[in-house]
Amino acid sequence: MDAKVLLSGNEAIARASYEAGVLVACAYPGTPSTEILENITRYKEIDASWAPNEKVALEVGIGASFGGARAIVTMKHVGVNVAADPLFTLSYTGVRGGLVLVTADDPELHSSQNEQDNRNFAKFAKVPMFEPSDSQEALDFTKLAFAVSEQFDTPVFLRSTTRISHSKSVVNIAERPQEIPQPKLSRDPAKLVMLPGNARKRHVVVEQRIKDLEEWSCSQPFNRIEDGAGEVGVITSGVSYQYVKEILPEADVLKIGMVYPLPRQLIRDFAARNHQTLYVIEELDPFIEEQIRAMGIKVVGKEKLSLCGELTPGRLQQGLFGGSVATEDTSAELPQRPPNMCPGCPHRGIFMELNRAKAYVTGDIGCYTLGFMPPLSAMDTCVCMGASIGNATGISKVLSAEEQRKVVAVIGDSTFLHTGINGLMDMVYNQSTATVIILDNRITAMTGRQENPASGYTLSEQPTYQVDLEQLCRAVGVKNVRIIDPYNISLTRKTIREEMARPEVSVIISSRPCVLVPRDNLERRSPLYVDHDKCTGCQACLRLGCPAITWDSDKKKSNIDKIICVGCKVCQQTCGFDAFQEYGDQS
């Protein structure tokens, strides 16, 4: 069956995994990569799972490959930092079944803490990398990557970016091979046991492999020249290619499909056309440009285009030819609309209380990073997944006893299991004094509600063992573990203040499911309303920053939007005048 469908880049990568006969898919969720695994669950032939972090995900993929199966492992750009340890040695071992590692980069930091350019990882780890420029190429290059992985005995990167992963375009789909051979054990310790004696020999293989790949790729159709008028030449790849076609429709284009290793002979041949100007057009780092300059070829690149942010047609036009770029209205009179925690979010009361306790909050990656936003304004640091706990330990080392008490690490359940648990071991082992709050909403919420080892369900929504966070904390040596319901504000306040004052490690587990997970929220609650006879206009409730609570500037009273209020009653507990009422109370 061949058919034309509209797929996102992520859906196309999932489809390609099916068509390529993949047997194992593993990932940790992260925007913009998350939907790849979610879509792979449509294909029952593939064993798809969430791992606790990207390092484990890659290790599972490597195991499947060593067993002889094709495996795909997906993550966001910063996830590759976590998976870098197995990655660099996997480059030496090579594969048995084809292994493709998808890195979904996020130029413009739409939903990330940095905008690192993971093409650098390909060069650093000596792993070939394909870069698609639309959904059709996302599908074609993923399938190709599996073939290359097996042909050249190497893991292969597929690099997507937000605009590839989350754009939909027309794709021709095909079927999965009828028969996939049953993988079986095969021992090859000289290749797979990376002791120094073996690894030294494998390094030689790796260097030769990159040379072979480069030579081969010069004659492959994924690196292609599109003839234009001949005056201007452009070397480009990925999504940048699309902007080049918009802004420089007359140019000769060398479109590079495999960005590492670069097809240097093809580049020399293209440069020999002696264009009036030869551009290298790429987002973020001058990855292609620097290598071409090192070949002694004169090109125009990053002196025209920014190292920061993503390219767009307008930004490319402006970089090459000047002028201005139309942008959305950012004037002060037009109120901004930043993201906010949902109405009824169990994190909200915690951050209000942390703010009131004047805590110094080392934060982490998740929905709760929004605790930074006013009026909650209760986050002082946010570095990477799991960093909150180590950061709290480190900062406590250098503070006076009095200031040490202010230090509170805040981390979600999924992030805690990702890499926070190691920090907690260190905190206890090295006798820190800080307080840790685990915001246990039993889901990986920010990326769109994915299961994790503390949620009790697998990626395919099968019930499974649920990590007992309290027992886990006790097992690493935390003596003071307290579990609270964050909807109970007086208990939350009391517990936070007591544990901050305690001069040893303590963990508070804030236990309340995400309001967006229907499975855990069977109890429907009535929305509240504000009794304007009782409301004094003190604005205490506004300190919650709940989207359901609005201020009536004329009446000087608060109101509740009953369409979006979920009846968590946290606001009721902030009110000293009993103005927040349930509809049932109305007499």
Add this chain to the structure above:
Amino acid sequence: MSKTTNILLAGVGGQGILLASEVLSEVVLLAGLDVKKNEIHGMSQRGGSVVSHVRYGEKVYSSIIPEGEVDILFSFEMLETCRYLPLLRPNGRVVMNDWKIAPPSVALGKQPYPADLAETIRLQHPSTTVVNGLELALAAGNSKTVNTVLLGALSQTLDFDPQLWQTALRKMIPERLLEVNLKAFALGCGEH
């Protein structure tokens, strides 16, 4: 049709913008044209400002609409209409929902919701279509069909065979919600 048509959908997370852009893209695909659509997921969904780009024609390259080349600004909320108005071509059209959602600074009483937005927009773009999405959605029988009402209004400014819209809606909308959505679409088209 040689030129690419650029439609920018704008609104607030949770208003059903992504489903609307899916339906629109499906209509284009059914019409046999090339189409690309693009939006940002993740952090921006948490009640933030949301846009979706839909581009179609014989051959589409960039999935992002070149800045300032929006042909139709299709907006679900008035403040968001204003925010993205500078991206519209000088002779572009606005199809917009007559609806206000207070952003945090307004909800907290720190800033007023700008007054007279509809008039400001009409002055700049006289051909603006303003739809009372909620009223028509309620008339159809479900307040959550505002996005389908708005699609109906949009369909009146585009050249696609009405049958394609019906086919796309039937394909994209779950069976149990289909009837109310078809009614909402018809009301958005101006059929009573």
